[in-house]
Amino acid sequence: MLKLDHIQKSFDGVPVLRDITLQVEDGEIVSILGPSGCGKTTLLNLILGIVEADNGTISYNGEDLTHMAMEKRGFNIVFQDYALFPNLNVYQNITYGLRNKPNISSKEEVEDLIDLLGLREHLTKRVDQLSGGQKQRVALARTMVMKPRILLLDEPLSALDGVIKESIKDRIKTIAREYHLTTIIVTHDPEEALTLSDRVLIIDKGNISQYAKPEEIVHQPKNDFVRKFILNQLEIKRNNIYALFGDMTQLAATM
Ligand SMILES: Nc1ncnc2c1ncn2[C@@H]1O[C@H](COP(=O)(O)OP(=O)(O)O)[C@@H](O)[C@H]1O
Numbered sequence: 045m046l047k048l049d050h051i052q053k054s055f056d057g058v059p060v061l062r063d064i065t066l067q068v069e070d071g072e073i074v075s076i077l078g079p080s081g082c083g084k085t086t087l088l089n090l091i092l093g094i095v096e097a098d099n100g101t102i103s104y105n106g107e108d109l110t111h112m113a114m115e116k117r118g119f120n121i122v123f124q125d126y127a128l129f130p131n132l133n134v135y136q137n138i139t140y141g142l143r144n145k146p147n148i149s150s151k152e153e154v155e156d157l158i159d160l161l162g163l164r165e166h167l168t169k170r171v172d173q174l175s176g177g178q179k180q181r182v183a184l185a186r187t188m189v190m191k192p193r194i195l196l197l198d199e200p201l202s203a204l205d206g207v208i209k210e211s212i213k214d215r216i217k218t219i220a221r222e223y224h225l226t227t228i229i230v231t232h233d234p235e236e237a238l239t240l241s242d243r244v245l246i247i248d249k250g251n252i253s254q255y256a257k258p259e260e261i262v263h264q265p266k267n268d269f270v271r272k273f274i275l276n277q278l279e280i281k282r283n284n285i286y287a288l289f290g291d292m293t294q295l296a297a298t299m
C-alpha cells in the first residue's frame with residue numbers, strides 16, 4: 045500500500061500542494077483529476093521521487109520513501125510527451141532499460157507485452173513513423189518491461205482521441221488487472237478519470253476535494269467544486285449533443 049501523509053510542497057514560496065493525505069491499495073487504479081496547474085504532475089513527481097516534499101511523508105508497504113532516491117523506489121513513469129528515443133526503432137526503445145539489467149524481464153515476458161500492446165507489426169519502425177496511439181503503446185511497453193512496483197502515467201490519453209483513446213484506455217486497464225499493478229494516472233478529463241479508475245482523487249487549490257469511487261463522486265459529490273467543475277463538464281458535453289441532435293438513442297437506432 046502506498047501512503048502519503050500530510051504532504052506539502054511549494055515552489056518559490058507559492059504553495060502547490062497544501063496538505064495531501066491519501067492511501068492507494070495494491071493493484072488499484074487511481075486517477076488524479078483536477079484543472080491545469082493544480083499540482084497533479086507535482087504530486088506524481090513526488091511519488092516517483094524526482095521532486096522532494098517540503099513536509100510530510102511517503103511510504104510503500106510500511107517502508108519510508110520520503111528521502112529515498114528515485115531508482116530505489118522501483119516506481120516508473122510514462123511521461124506526457126512519451127520521451128521515446130527517436131534514433132532507435134520500436135523494439136530497441138522497448139528493451140532500452142534492459143540493456144544493463146537484462147534479468148528483469150525474460151524474452152518471453154517482453155514478447156508477451158509486445159503482443160498485449162499490439163506492437164508486433166511495428167517493431168522495426170522508427171519512432172517518427174508511428175502515430176500518437178502507437179507511440180503511447182511503445183512508451184507503456186518500455187516502462188512495463190522494467191516491472192515497476194507502481195506505474196505512474198501523466199496524461200497518457202490527452203494527445204489521443206476517439207477510438208484510439210478508448211483502445212489505449214482498455215489496454216491500460218488490462219495491464220493493471222493482469223499484472224495486479226498499482227497504477228496512478230494523471231488527467232484533467234473527468235470522463236477519463238471516471239471510466240478508467242477504481243478511485244478518483246480530485247484536487248482543488250492544493251487540497252483533496254474528494255477521493256472516492258467514481259459512482260460515489262457522481263451520486264454524492266462532496267462539494268461545489270466537484271459539482272460545478274467536474275460533473276458539470278460532463279453535463280455540458282451531453283447537453284451540447286442533445287441540443288444539436290436530440291435523443292442519442294434515436295441516433296443509435298438508425299445505425
Ligand atoms: N519545478 C518547478 N518550479 C517552479 N514552479 C513549478 C515547478 N513545477 C511546477 N510548478 C508550478 O506548480 C504549479 C502546479 O504545476 P503542475 O504540478 O505541473 O500542475 P498540473 O500538472 O496539475 O497542470 C504550477 O503553477 C506550476 O507552474
Ligand SMILES: [Mg+2]
Pocket residue numbers: 084085086
Ligand atoms: Mg501536468
